Amino acid sequence: MTVSKQIIGNVELVTQNDTHFGAEFIVSSLDDISALPSQLKADYLHAYDAIKTVCDPEIPVLTIMDLGVFRSLSISPEAGVVVTITPTYSGCPAMSMIAFDVEVALGKAGFEAVNVNLSLSPAWTTDWMSDIGKEKLTDYGIASPIGKSSELKTGRAALFGITHVECPRCKSKNTEKLAEFGSTACKAQYRCKDCLEPFDYFKCI
Numbered sequence: 767m768t769v770s771k772q773i774i775g776n777v778e779l780v781t782q783n784d785t786h787f788g789a790e791f792i793v794s795s796l797d798d799i800s801a802l803p804s805q806l807k808a809d810y811l812h813a814y815d816a817i818k819t820v821c822d823p824e825i826p827v828l829t830i831m832d833l834g835v836f837r838s839l840s841i842s843p844e845a846g847v848v849v850t851i852t853p854t855y856s857g858c859p860a861m862s863m864i865a866f867d868v869e870v871a872l873g874k875a876g877f878e879a880v881n882v883n884l885s886l887s888p889a890w891t892t893d894w895m896s897d898i899g900k901e902k903l904t905d906y907g908i909a910s911p912i913g914k915s916s917e918l919k920t921g922r923a924a925l926f927g928i929t930h931v932e933c934p935r936c937k938s939k940n941t942e943k944l945a946e947f948g949s950t951a952c953k954a955q956y957r958c959k960d961c962l963e964p965f966d967y968f969k970c971i
C-alpha cells in the first residue's frame with residue numbers, strides 16, 4: 767500500500783495505490799478545488815451546496831457563507847467531512863445551533879461522518895461578511911457594519927469620518943444611538959430621527 771501526497775493548487779491530494787481517495791488540505795473556497803479529480807470535486811460541491819443552506823438562527827436571511835462564519839471544508843476517508851466555523855463572537859449562543867444545522871444538512875445530503883469544529887482564532891470579524899450578506903442585512907432592517915474592522919484598529923476609519931449609521935428603512939443619516947447593545951451583543955440599538963423608527967446596527971468588529 768502506497769500513500770502519497772501531492773500538492774495541486776491549494777489542495778493537498780492524498781493518493782493511495784494510485785487512487786485518489788481524499789483531499790486532506792483544508793479548502794475554504796471553491797477556487798481551491800478546480801484541480802481535484804472529478805469524483806472528489808463532485809463531493810466538495812455537494813457538501814458545499816448543503817452547507818450553503820444553513821442560515822444564522824438570529825438573522826435567518828443570512829447564510830453562514832454570507833456571514834463568513836463558514837471557514838473551511840475538508841473531506842477525507844479517515845476524518846469524513848470536517849467543517850470549520852468561527853463564532854461571530856465568543857459565547858455566541860447561535861453557534862451550537864449552527865453546528866447542529868450543518869450536521870443535519872450534510873446528513874441529508876448523504877454524508878455520514880461529519881464533524882463540525884469551532885475555530886476561535888483568528889476571531890471572527892465583520893470584514894468576513896460578504897457584500898451580498900451586507901445587502902441582505904440592510905434589506906432585513908438591520909444597518910450593516912460600516913467600514914473595515916482592520917481600518918478601525920489602525921484609526922483609518924476615523925480619518926474618513928465614518929460615524930453616521932444609515933437608517934435601513936429611509937436611508938437617512940440623521941440617526942442616534944440609543945444603546946450599545948441591541949437584541950444581541952453583536953448589535954447596537956439606534957433610532958432614526960427622520961422616520962423615527964428604531965433599528966439595530968450590526969457593529970463593526
Ligand SMILES: [Zn+2]
Nearest residue numbers: 933936958961
Ligand atoms: Zn429612517
